[in-house]
Amino acid sequence: MGRMKDGSAREYRMTARAQAAERTGERIIDAMLGLYADVPYDQIRLDDVASGAEVTVQTVIRRFGTKHGLLAATVERELAALAADRAAAVGESPEETVSSLVRYYENHGALILKLYAEAGQAPGVPELAARSRSYHVEWCKTAFGTHLASGQDRTTRGRRLAQVVAICDATTWRILRFDGGLSARQAETAILEMLLPVLGRE
Structure with missing residues (x-):
């Protein structure tokens, strides 16, 4: 006992x-x-x-x-948390999804862009940044792939998906918000104005 x-x-x-x-x-x-x-x-x-x-x-x-090891651990933890937030941003319609995406970038966009800009300074981090970019592509396919116009050939569909990926990228958000001086709401509208025609919607 x-x-x-x-x-x-x-x-x-x-x-x-x-x-x-x-x-x-x-x-x-x-x-x-x-x-x-x-x-x-x-x-x-x-x-x-x-x-x-x-x-x-x-x-x-x-x-x-090392400091490099600490940064890699920090980035890995944050990317896991960001992926969960990003997954939750998929809405019932493109409008809802873009609204959630802009809110996501308002909270996390600056950190994401800094990670991309400085990724090469620490071993292991470029691979994590590349994984994050791949996740963005897959997220765009999941969020908007079903909204693409039907009947497109593979080449056209691939081009349209590439356009969606670019339109929804954090860099596009930064250009609209900071280079263009738009408010978050205006940036949301601007993204939709670019995105909806690609999806075959007025």
Whole structure:
């Protein structure tokens, strides 16, 4: 009986330690994400990450190895969360989907574009960025493929899907919002004005 109690106690302590380590890892990633959103990657210091997470630099290194490893872990976690948000953006109609997509970019677009721009600075991150781009293509097929005009040959359909991918890209959102000075609502309207004719709708 005593051995069973001792075993249960050890298991509880091991579980508690694992949960504490997991929370520490999440705090470190949160601190890295907070810095990455505002600071060029090459200017981020592990000292600042550790300070933001309220841990030592040694703890950061022990958990993630290097700054590159930490960035890769941060990007991987965020891309998984963003994919879930993106999947939820598919609506019943193109109008609903574009409205959700613009809201998604309003929340995450700047971070996505920064990731693409700086992906080459850390090993492992270019592959994650490429995976994100592939996900965007597949999302566009899922969100709008059924709305494309029927009876198109393969070449035409492929061209139309490529147009959809470009119209719905985060770069297009940025151009409309910041280069063009449009409001989020105006950007939504502009995207629909480009997208609906491609889908064969007025």
